[in-house]
Every structure is written in C-alpha cells, then in structure tokens.
Amino acid sequence: MLQAQVVQYIYSKVYNLSAKEEFINDAKSGKILARKCTKCGYLHLATTYYCQNCGNRGFENVHIEGKGTVATYTIITVAPAGYEKYTPYAWVVLKLDGVDLRISGFMQNIKSPSDLPLGTRAKIAGHDERGLLIEKL
Amino acid sequence: MEKVCVIGAGSTKYGKLQESITDIAVQASAEAIESAGIEPKEIEAGYISNVFGIADKQVHLGPVIMSNLGIPEKPSLSIESACGSGSVSFREAYANVAAGFYDAVLATGVEKVTHTGTEWTTTYFSYCSDFFYEGGAGASFPGLFASMARAYLAEFKATEEDLALVAVKNHDNGLLNPKAHLRKKITVDDVMKSAVVASPLKLYDCCPFSDGASAVIICNEKFAKAHTKNYIEVIGSGRGGSPAALQGREHLTTIPSTNIAAQAAYKMAGLTPKDIDFAEVHDCFTIAELVDTEDLGFFEKGRAVDAVRQGLTKLNGAIPINPSGGLKSKGHPIGATGIGQVVEVFDQLTGKAGERSVKNAQIGLTHNFGATGASCAVHIFKSV
Numbered sequence: 275m276l277q278a279q280v281v282q283y284i285y286s287k288v289y290n291l292s293a294k295e296e297f298i299n300d301a302k303s304g305k306i307l308a309r310k311c312t313k314c315g316y317l318h319l320a321t322t323y324y325c326q327n328c329g330n331r332g333f334e335n336v337h338i339e340g341k342g343t344v345a346t347y348t349i350i351t352v353a354p355a356g357y358e359k360y361t362p363y364a365w366v367v368l369k370l371d372g373v374d375l376r377i378s379g380f381m382q383n384i385k386s387p388s389d390l391p392l393g394t395r396a397k398i399a400g401h402d403e404r405g406l407l408i409e410k411l
Numbered sequence: 412m413e414k415v416c417v418i419g420a421g422s423t424k425y426g427k428l429q430e431s432i433t434d435i436a437v438q439a440s441a442e443a444i445e446s447a448g449i450e451p452k453e454i455e456a457g458y459i460s461n462v463f464g465i466a467d468k469q470v471h472l473g474p475v476i477m478s479n480l481g482i483p484e485k486p487s488l489s490i491e492s493a494c495g496s497g498s499v500s501f502r503e504a505y506a507n508v509a510a511g512f513y514d515a516v517l518a519t520g521v522e523k524v525t526h527t528g529t530e531w532t533t534t535y536f537s538y539c540s541d542f543f544y545e546g547g548a549g550a551s552f553p554g555l556f557a558s559m560a561r562a563y564l565a566e567f568k569a570t571e572e573d574l575a576l577v578a579v580k581n582h583d584n585g586l587l588n589p590k591a592h593l594r595k596k597i598t599v600d601d602v603m604k605s606a607v608v609a610s611p612l613k614l615y616d617c618c619p620f621s622d623g624a625s626a627v628i629i630c631n632e633k634f635a636k637a638h639t640k641n642y643i644e645v646i647g648s649g650r651g652g653s654p655a656a657l658q659g660r661e662h663l664t665t666i667p668s669t670n671i672a673a674q675a676a677y678k679m680a681g682l683t684p685k686d687i688d689f690a691e692v693h694d695c696f697t698i699a700e701l702v703d704t705e706d707l708g709f710f711e712k713g714r715a716v717d718a719v720r721q722g723l724t725k726l727n728g729a730i731p732i733n734p735s736g737g738l739k740s741k742g743h744p745i746g747a748t749g750i751g752q753v754v755e756v757f758d759q760l761t762g763k764a765g766e767r768s769v770k771n772a773q774i775g776l777t778h779n780f781g782a783t784g785a786s787c788a789v790h791i792f793k794s795v
Contacts (some may be wrong), residue, residue: 294543319659346565346663348557349610350549355534357549365550367558367658376658380548387610392565405548 293320296335301401304340306370306377309333317373340377340398341411342370344391349384357404366408368396379406412509416635417792418628418642419447420757425623425742426592432467432523437479439624439747440519444480447628448639451480454628455513457487458504460496460520461746463535467523476519493539494695495781496520497625497749498788504629505648505790515630520751522744523622532620536745539782541656553617553696554609555657555783560698561611562663567713569701571611575602576719577697578615578739584726585736587767592621592742616697621742625751641761643775647682647791649675655785664713666784669706673778676789677708682774684708687791689731689759689769690776691752693784694739700724703778704732707789731769734759749779749788760794 297320300307307320312334316327324331347366350357357363364384369376379398384390390410399409421442423435430438436459444451457477464470473487492499497520504518524532537546545555563569579599585591597615605614635642651671654660660667677683684707692707694700701715709730710718718724724732735741735755738748756775758764773794780787 346558346562348550348554348561348612349607350551350554351606351610352529352533352551352553352608353549354537354546354551355530360549363549365545365548365554365558367663374661376660378544378548378550378656378658387561392561406544 296320298401300337301340301398301406304398306338306340306375306398308336308338308373308375310336317375319375319377338370338373338375340370342368342396344394344396345369345376346392347381347390349387360404364390366396368408377406379408380404381408413511414632415505415508415645416630416632416642417645417753417757418630418635418639419443419445419449420627420754421446422590422625422751422754423623424590425621425744425751427525428523428622432461432464432469432472432521433475433479435523435622435624436472436476436519436521439521439626440476440480440517443517443626443628449515449628451482453515454482454485454517456485456507456516458490458500458516458518459487460490460492460500460750461522462491462493462496463522463524466527466531472521492786493781494693494743494745495749495779495786495788496746497751498777498779498790499749499786501627501629501750501753501790502648502650502788505645508629508631514634515628517626518629518750519624519626520747520749521624522746524620525622544656544658551609553612556696556698557609557612558657559663559702559783560696563698563701564611566664567716569716572599572603573716573719574616574697575599577694577700578602580719580725581694581733581737581739584734584767585740587765588736588741591736591740592619593740612696612698618695618738618743621744623742623744623747623751625747625754627750627753627757642795643757643760643792644795645790646793647676647680647789649673649679650786650788651675652786653784655782657783664702666702666706666780666787668780668784668787669703669778669789672787672789673707676791680791682791686774687730687776688772688774689734690778691733691735691737691755692778693780694733694737695743697739700732700737707776707778726767726769734764734767734769749777752777752779753790756792760792
C-alpha cells in the first residue's frame with residue numbers, strides 16, 4: 275500500500291471511522307447495524323471491538339430492523355450549540371424489537387410529554403447533522 | 412499496604428469566582444497545607460484534577476500549581492475523568508501512598524467555567540457523554556439525567572414533587588455551609604415553578620455550573636502521627652465503570668459503576684451500608700441522589716423516594732445525605748467536586764463542620780462519578 279493509504283487505514287482503525295460510517299449508512303435505510311459475536315452470539319452496537327460477554331474479537335454484521343418502543347426520553351429546552359433552532363425536541367432511548375438492544379437518538383416535534391407516552395412505537399428514520407433520527411411510527 | 416490518612420483540607424468558596432484557575436487551585440492547596448501543619452517541601456507529589464482548563468487558558472495544571480507552591484521540582488499528575496475527576500485524583504494519591512511510593516502527597520481539584528456562559532458549558536459538558544450516540548444527537552447532561560428520571564418516576568410511581576424534596580433538603584444544608592454556591596432556602600413550589608431545562612427536570616433540579624477548588628493532604632499513618640492529632644483514616648477505596656452510553660445499560664434506574672465501586676470499598680473497610688453515619692453523594696441532579704443512595708445500599712431499589720419523604724436523609728435523619736449541601740447547593744466545579752466531598756468528610760469527622768455537623772459521626776462515605784456514572788469512585792473514612 276502507498277504510505278497515504280496505510281495512514282488512512284490505521285486512522286480508520288484507531289478512530290473507528292469505518293464502523294461509524296457503516297452504522298450511519300444502515301441508519302439511512304432504517305436499520306441498526308449490530309455486531310454479533312461469532313463465538314457466543316452476544317449482540318453489540320457496531321462500535322464495539324471486543325465481545326462484552328466472552329472477550330472474543332470475531333463478529334458478523336447483523337442489520338436489525340430499526341423499530342421498537344420508547345423506553346425513556348427527555349424533551350430538551352436548553353440545548354447544546356447547534357441544536358437551539360430545533361428546540362423543543364426529544365432525545366429518545368428506543369428498545370429495539372426482538373433483541374436485547376437499546377439505541378438512542380434525536381426526535382423532532384415533541385413539545386410535551388403527552389406527545390410521547392412511554393412505550394410509543396417508533397422507528398429509525400435516518401442520520402444527519404442532528405445525529406441518529408427517530409420518528410414515531 | 413500502608414494505612415492512609417487525610418491530615419489537612421482546604422477549599423475556596425464555590426460559585427462565580429473572579430480569580431484565575433491557577434489562583435484558586437493554589438489558594439485551596441495552601442489552605443490544605445496550612446490545615447495539615449506541614450511545609451510545602453514535605454509534599455512528595457501532586458495529583459491535580461481538572462476538566463476544562465482550556466476555558467481559562469491553562470491546561471497541564473500540575474506543574475503550574477506545584478511551581479506556585481514553591482516546589483517546582485516535585486512530580487505531578489494532571490487528571491481528567493469528567494465530573495468524577497476529583498475522586499480519581501484522590502484515588503491515585505491514596506494508591507501511591509498505600510503502595511509506599513510516597514509518605515505525603517497533595518490532591519487538588521479545580522474548575523473555572525462560569526465566565527464562559529451557559530451555552531459553552533452545556534455544549535462542552537456534553538462532550539463528556541458517549542458523544543456519537545448522546546451529545547451528538549442533541550442530548551445535554553440535564554437531558555441524560557432527565558431520561559433516567561422519567562424511567563424512574565414511571566417504574567417506582569414517584570412524582571416530580573418527590574424529586575423537588577431532594578433539592579429542598581440540599582438547599583437547607585447548603586444554607587449552613589459558608590462556602591456553598593447557592594445559599595438560598597427553597598420550597599417544593601419554587602422547584603416546580605422553575606423553568607424546564609430538560610423535562611421532567613427543571614432548573615432547581617439541576618446543580619449549578621460552579622468555579623471552585625478543593626485540596627487535601629494525604630499521607631501514611633507514621634507521617635500523620637508525627638504532624639497532627641486532627642486527622643482521619645481512609646478505610647475503603649473502590650472504583651467501577653458502567654457502559655458509557657445510557658443505551659448500553661439494561662436498567663435505566665441504576666448506575667452500575669456505583670454499586671461496583673461501593674462493594675469494593677465496603678469490602679476493604681469490612682463494613683456494610685448500615686455502618687455509614689453520613690455520605691456525600693453525587694447529586695448533579697435531584698434524580699441522581701435517589702439513584703445513588705439506592706445503588707450505595709442505603710435503601711432498596713425504588714425506596715429512596717420513601718426515605719426522602721420521611722426525612723431520613725436530612726441533616727438530623729437516620730442517614731444524612733450531603734450535609735455540605737451537595738452538588739445541588741454547595742455547587743459543582745466538576746474537577747474539584749470529588750476532592751470537595753473529602754474536605755467535607757474531613758471537616759465533619761474532625762469537628763470543623765459547625766452548624767451542619769452530623770451528630771456523633773465517625774464513619775463518612777464519599778461517592779463521585781463521571782458523566783452519567785460511566786466512571787465512579789467511592790471512599791470510606793473513619794475518625795481516629
């Protein structure tokens with residue numbers, strides 16, 4: 275490999291860029307990229323490099339349907355920089371259907387708790403400058 | 412292992428301070444040195460915790476503080492572990508004295524951020540989260556704890572008024588602490604009427620951003636006995652971790668690292684939660700104190716609410732929690748907080764806590780974590 279390519283390869287491994295890019299690509303098609311341990315089957319989010327359950331380093335990609343129920347959330351009124359124009363918005367933890375995984379992200383158009391009772395059905399709806407996008411089903 | 416003692420403690424007032432980050436760190440360190448009755452040159456190393464030195468144009472604080480104390484030749488370690496930085500620098504100081512590397516060391520924590528304003532602090536503090544999933548999707552720190560609060564209120568049938576009781580209690584304590592940031596009596600009604608920051612948390616559910624510095628002198632027993640009669644012994648020390656992102660946790664109403672750190676500290680001390688006379692816990696938000704006191708084993712899961720309603724955690728209650736006023740009222744200069752908790756335990760156990768003294772206290776516990784409890788340290792102290 276050319277020196278520049280080697281540097282880029284090491285950079286992507288050290289900074290985990292490729293895994294995050296893969297995760298974002300999946301999110302844009304409504305999926306959550308998870309990694310399944312080839313030894314014990316334990317499921318992790320894409321950015322994990324060693325199995326939390328058995329320490330194994332072998333994984334296979336699993337593209338999980340990005341649907342689930344709202345486990346908890348907040349409605350942000352005092353926002354970090356870059357998010358002021360979106361207030362009020364929700365930051366949501368979604369329990370994914372059929373697997374022991376939760377994923378968190380940004381949800382627009384939530385003004386009061388009555389807009390989003392716990393257990394509301396929701397789906398992954400993309401990824402942009404606001405982060406992972408979640409929408410009500 | 413050597414027996415480890417705390418022989419001196421100092422703290423600036425917490426709040427909006429005018430002096431530089433270096434000035435306040437050195438003031439607290441000098442107060443600790445004088446309180447211990449030692450010469451600066453007797454200090455063999457410094458453990459200096461800080462998170463956002465960049466905000467006051469000074470990082471690599473260790474050597475700067477040592478130079479200002481007239482001991483530039485002494486080694487130092489500059490430590491960052493988000494809001495849990497102070498307890499980590501205490502732990503590193505403790506471990507090095509316990510291992511016999513040093514007879515006496517300084518642990519100082521400092522933060523200077525209030526001049527930057529709410530947007531800067533809200534934004535930069537969010538970098539302490541697992542940013543790809545949390546800060547990078549619009550979550551502020553109040554938002555992360557608000558998410559825990561919503562899960563807790565739903566699971567244990569508690570109310571926002573219950574959360575408010577924690578704030579009211581800690582403000583009552585802080586009123587008795589001359590160094591506290593928010594010295595103001597408040598009511599449940601005040602909390603409920605304060606502006607929503609991240610629902611269900613309101614402004615008065617949140618600790619303030621504070622400036623401040625705290626410092627302690629840590630040494631082995633031989634050094635302690637040679638210098639003072641007013642000292643306390645460290646009898647338990649534990650650390651633990653949790654998945655950095657909330658989404659990685661099976662339960663959103665508990666912080667795993669607290670339990671791991673506490674069990675290690677209890678085991679080392681040969682004690683159980685029932686033996687603790689009072690505790691300084693990490694109440695960055697009202698919900699956190701409820702979760703902490705359950706994870707530390709003072710109350711069963713979901714029962715901290717009953718304890719607060721019954722006043723068990725008040726200054727004159729069965730297990731006083733945050734006699735200093737806690738992060739909520741005393742303030743939260745994030746790099747200093749973990750050391751500030753040790754300062755409070757030192758003052759309580761050596762009879763220097765004045766009006767807010769916990770009656771007949773002999774065993775005190777400190778609990779301090781980083782971010783949403785991704786990292787945590789628990790220490791247990793006893794009077795001698």
